[in-house]
Amino acid sequence: MEKQFSGSQIRQTFIDFFLSKKHTFVPSSSLVPGGDQTLLFTNAGMVQFKDVFLGTDQRPYTRAVNSQKCMRVAGKHNDLDDVGRDDTHHTFFEMLGNWSFGDYYKKEAIAWAWELLTEVWGLDRDRLWATCFKDDKGNIPADDEAAEYWKQQPGMDSSHVLYFGRKDNFWEMADVGPCGPCSEIHFDRGAEFCDKKGVPGHICGVNGDCKRFLELWNLVFIQYNRQDANHLDPLPACHVDTGMGFERIVSVLQGVTSNYRTDLLMPLLDKTMELTGQSPTEREANITPYRVIADHARAAAFLIADGVVPGNTGRNYICRMIIRRASRFGGKLGLKEPFLAKVAEVVIQNYGSFYHELVKNRNAILTSITREEERFQKTVEVGLSQLEDLLADLKAKGETVLDGRKAFELYATNGLPLELARDVAREQGTDVDEVGFRLAMEEHRLASGAGKAFGALGGEDVDVYRAVLEQLVSSGSLPESGVSYDPYNANAVEGSLLAIVRKGQTLERANEGDLVDIILPSTCFYVESGGQVSDTGTINGCESDWEIAVEEMRRPAAGVITHIGRVVRGIPKVGDRVIARIDEQRRLDIMRNHTATHLLHAQLHKVIGEHARQAGSLVAPDRLRFDFNHPEALTSGELEQIEWGVNEVILHNLSLKKTVKPLSEAVDEGATALFGEKYGDTVRTIKIGETSPISYELCGGTHVDETGEIGLFLIISEGSAAAGIRRIEAVTGRKAYELLFKRIRALKTMAGMLSCGWEDAPDKLEALITLAEQSRKEVNTLQEKLAVAEFLSKLPSTVVIRDVPVLSVIISGVKAEILRNMTDLFRQKFPGGVVALGSIVEGKPVIIVSVDEVAVKRGINAGEIARQIAVQVGGSGGGKPTMAQAGGKDPGRLPEAMHVTYDLVKAKLS
Numbered sequence: 001m002e003k004q005f006s007g008s009q010i011r012q013t014f015i016d017f018f019l020s021k022k023h024t025f026v027p028s029s030s031l032v033p034g035g036d037q038t039l040l041f042t043n044a045g046m047v048q049f050k051d052v053f054l055g056t057d058q059r060p061y062t063r064a065v066n067s068q069k070c071m072r073v074a075g076k077h078n079d080l081d082d083v084g085r086d087d088t089h090h091t092f093f094e095m096l097g098n099w100s101f102g103d104y105y106k107k108e109a110i111a112w113a114w115e116l117l118t119e120v121w122g123l124d125r126d127r128l129w130a131t132c133f134k135d136d137k138g139n140i141p142a143d144d145e146a147a148e149y150w151k152q153q154p155g156m157d158s159s160h161v162l163y164f165g166r167k168d169n170f171w172e173m174a175d176v177g178p179c180g181p182c183s184e185i186h187f188d189r190g191a192e193f194c195d196k197k198g199v200p201g202h203i204c205g206v207n208g209d210c211k212r213f214l215e216l217w218n219l220v221f222i223q224y225n226r227q228d229a230n231h232l233d234p235l236p237a238c239h240v241d242t243g244m245g246f247e248r249i250v251s252v253l254q255g256v257t258s259n260y261r262t263d264l265l266m267p268l269l270d271k272t273m274e275l276t277g278q279s280p281t282e283r284e285a286n287i288t289p290y291r292v293i294a295d296h297a298r299a300a301a302f303l304i305a306d307g308v309v310p311g312n313t314g315r316n317y318i319c320r321m322i323i324r325r326a327s328r329f330g331g332k333l334g335l336k337e338p339f340l341a342k343v344a345e346v347v348i349q350n351y352g353s354f355y356h357e358l359v360k361n362r363n364a365i366l367t368s369i370t371r372e373e374e375r376f377q378k379t380v381e382v383g384l385s386q387l388e389d390l391l392a393d394l395k396a397k398g399e400t401v402l403d404g405r406k407a408f409e410l411y412a413t414n415g416l417p418l419e420l421a422r423d424v425a426r427e428q429g430t431d432v433d434e435v436g437f438r439l440a441m442e443e444h445r446l447a448s449g450a451g452k453a454f455g456a457l458g459g460e461d462v463d464v465y466r467a468v469l470e471q472l473v474s475s476g477s478l479p480e481s482g483v484s485y486d487p488y489n490a491n492a493v494e495g496s497l498l499a500i501v502r503k504g505q506t507l508e509r510a511n512e513g514d515l516v517d518i519i520l521p522s523t524c525f526y527v528e529s530g531g532q533v534s535d536t537g538t539i540n541g542c543e544s545d546w547e548i549a550v551e552e553m554r555r556p557a558a559g560v561i562t563h564i565g566r567v568v569r570g571i572p573k574v575g576d577r578v579i580a581r582i583d584e585q586r587r588l589d590i591m592r593n594h595t596a597t598h599l600l601h602a603q604l605h606k607v608i609g610e611h612a613r614q615a616g617s618l619v620a621p622d623r624l625r626f627d628f629n630h631p632e633a634l635t636s637g638e639l640e641q642i643e644w645g646v647n648e649v650i651l652h653n654l655s656l657k658k659t660v661k662p663l664s665e666a667v668d669e670g671a672t673a674l675f676g677e678k679y680g681d682t683v684r685t686i687k688i689g690e691t692s693p694i695s696y697e698l699c700g701g702t703h704v705d706e707t708g709e710i711g712l713f714l715i716i717s718e719g720s721a722a723a724g725i726r727r728i729e730a731v732t733g734r735k736a737y738e739l740l741f742k743r744i745r746a747l748k749t750m751a752g753m754l755s756c757g758w759e760d761a762p763d764k765l766e767a768l769i770t771l772a773e774q775s776r777k778e779v780n781t782l783q784e785k786l787a788v789a790e791f792l793s794k795l796p797s798t799v800v801i802r803d804v805p806v807l808s809v810i811i812s813g814v815k816a817e818i819l820r821n822m823t824d825l826f827r828q829k830f831p832g833g834v835v836a837l838g839s840i841v842e843g844k845p846v847i848i849v850s851v852d853e854v855a856v857k858r859g860i861n862a863g864e865i866a867r868q869i870a871v872q873v874g875g876s877g878g879g880k881p882t883m884a885q886a887g888g889k890d891p892g893r894l895p896e897a898m899h900v901t902y903d904l905v906k907a908k909l910s
Helices: 007-017 045-054 106-120 144-151 244-252 266-276 282-284 287-305 315-334 340-350 356-360 363-394 404-414 418-427 434-447 462-474 584-608 635-651 663-668 733-754 758-797 816-827 854-855 862-872 891-898 901-908
Strands: 063-071 092-101 128-133 160-166 171-174 177-188 212-229 231-247 492-496 501-502 506-507 515-519 537-541 547-557 560-569 576-584 614-619 625-631 657-660 682-687 695-699 714-720 725-732 800-803 802-809 834-841 844-851 875-881 885-889
Touching: 007 063, 007 092, 007 244, 045 063, 045 092, 045 177, 045 231, 045 244, 063 287, 092 106, 092 244, 092 287, 106 128, 106 144, 106 177, 106 212, 106 231, 106 862, 128 144, 144 160, 144 177, 171 212, 177 231, 212 244, 231 244, 244 625, 266 282, 266 287, 266 340, 282 287, 287 315, 287 340, 287 356, 287 363, 315 340, 315 363, 315 418, 340 356, 340 363, 356 363, 363 404, 363 418, 404 418, 404 434, 404 875, 418 434, 462 501, 462 560, 515 547, 576 584, 584 614, 584 625, 584 635, 584 682, 584 695, 584 714, 584 725, 584 733, 635 714, 657 663, 663 682, 663 695, 714 733, 733 758, 758 816, 758 885, 800 901, 802 891, 802 901, 816 834, 816 885, 834 862, 834 891, 834 901, 844 862, 844 891, 862 875, 862 885, 862 891, 862 901, 891 901
Parallel strands: 128 160, 802 834
Antiparallel strands: 063 092, 092 231, 128 177, 171 177, 177 212, 212 231, 492 576, 501 506, 501 515, 515 560, 537 547, 537 576, 547 560, 614 625, 625 725, 657 682, 682 695, 714 725, 800 802, 834 844, 844 885, 875 885
16 A cells, blocks of 8 residues: 555544544643553553543543553553564554544444545555454343444445454453443455464464454443443443554555554654664664664653653653663664664654644753663663673573562662563573562562552442432532532632432431531532642531531542531531531642742742653642652752742742633643643643743642742752652741741750850851860770770780680770771781670670681681670671671670680680
8 A cells, every 4th residue: 555644644634534523632641640540651542531431520522532642561551572573562652542422322433433444544445344242251242233333334345344252342441340342443454464374274364363454443332330240230321432553554554564664663763773874774684673762762752751750660660661771772783872862852853743742841851861871871781791690590500580589689789670681581591580570679669668659440439429419410409510619719608518428328417426428519628639638627507506527528420529527516417508618727828838839840940950840749738849850969059049039939929820721722822731630621720920921830729819928938858759850848838937937946046055146156056066076086086095005904814725816805985996996906916816805885785806817717707706795795796707796785794795705716726
């Protein structure tokens, strides 16, 4: 098939086709799923619509189309092993999709797919096949409806409509939840694509084991809700969720034999070939490294554009791993210097017109990739050398699998990712124990305080709240859109108590002490989102004396917002008139901190660079926490500059402009979309400053009206949150004043103790510290002289056992370092001897044992002597045969314990 379209044209044609079918274009979400802790990366087009299928959200449209950025490098969908080794697998890829949320269904989805493929793109009808669901277990009805619609398509060969079972044609989000049959569209690429021609009995077929038939598009029909392994309930509204591999359809429409030969990836191979200086023939002979570099350069560029920088765990580990893997494959092509940024530059050029974040974050992408390559090159030789030694030992023992913990040690100490170790091992006919590696990494992560990374799917009790919502809507108590939510314009709302839910059960009344979920017709309480914590407050009966202390807010289902709180007084009842009031002082503290995070973000850009993008935040009433991309600790000068910059903006008392507008318009205006956040089609924007804005971000949080309301901003700490991620904690307003007051009070106290003014206190304290240090050194020198004198006075106590001089004594109040110096003095006086010196430091025994090399050859071991003495004083010890140290808990037994030295020497020499 001749090339008819460029990749960009194919993407746009797909989108335009469904726009003509009254779909809404929804931009690709981030590779980091916003608000979804169950996934490492967005791995399919439906991820950003998952909450719609689960019933926990609703959209202003019922038809959608997009091209979604996806990553499949972990968990069930992990294509990394195959990347570079074949023509179709990728870590990063795009998925074209169209969706119906309770709107059109199988008839339209099938007809439009056929129309696009055959009439718009002109694919040969005779080469298209469709598969439908028929349960191989006989429990779920066959999807004859879809099969019939396929057969009705103009020019469709009815024999090309096939049935397959659960593995191929039934889609499930999880063990429970939305699911349904699917129809896959396959393309017959021709007999020349069969790679099993020489296999006896092989017959080419759809879902067969050769490469002749290529799956292009999967149409999922979501019509059931799985309750458990054996129970499916029909959904009240059916949905369509489709996914088409963009790279695959481009390869078909451009008539090439590989995804890597399309105009999506071939320019990356060309750039790599230019860098290596190889010929096209040499490239074909080394095609695997070329594919890996092209795939990984593209993936790294998109990851960094979405705020994922190289690091040690989770998503950051993946980014680091693919850069290092590409770097190693570059080394196999003779590329010794950092090169991947030059390939990533081509990604930005080719994809930037559609994915603007690539252009916007160009500098961050290129510098992050190069920095990681440089860091890897510093450690790779040592890591690979150690790996080679481990693999050699493995082969010598006749084994084939490298211990996973040893592989993890290579990563922890030399930065050699599992995937690279595995590549090298497999090239030598061995492998790596991946389970052991993951266990070691998990133990390391938990030990380092990283905690659990991911949680439950969500929506576990959605049916309870959907039922409540349906009842309230049918009774006229709520509109179909559900609870009215406005946390921006009022601090209190009045209404009727519509529902009480406790432990999944609806109640007519609640008792004092009960923890309940309360549903009102409207709320002004903020629901935790975007790092900002939920509001707290109270709900009171207007006509009866009861009160609920609201502790948390939640959205358990689309249209439902609940106030979670405990009944502190009285008996609330459904139907009671109530007033719900937020804790206004707490809200104001939160607003100060939230606006301050925007100012902090802007100052980070100004002081250390645009790459310092938000990578997580917490906005609470008592503090703010802000994580950002940066490779190294900030200097005290940078922190002072940032802190002063924020306070300067506060003093200018700039106004905040809060507007609601379409997402695309806000992004085009330059508003910053934050890492890992979830945005709808309409967004709230916060602009600080009018003519030349200090900050312009997408943000659904609550903010002050003018920066002067923040009062004061103080940074309280700066440190590492993860590799490549720094964390600043700060306070504002009342908490900042409290901190400042404590600091001033401490300074006053110190100045009083030093009998000087505030301004002189630091200099006077420094002088006192210098004087104290000098005095300490003088005391140490004096102590050492006294100790040496005491030691010299005890030297005559040295005894000779079978020609070996032995001394074991206690020296008063001497640290281990001085005791070691004395053992040197003993060896000078008594060559070939054994000396054990004990002391009591801060109430605990300390023992140093030294044995001359001559005595070691006669079987005397310093470590053994130290251990035996330590046992006597309730401690432990050890060391080298020539020098050892021990400690204990019982100083009263030290004199007796020191005699062990003589007994051990006698025993060894006898």
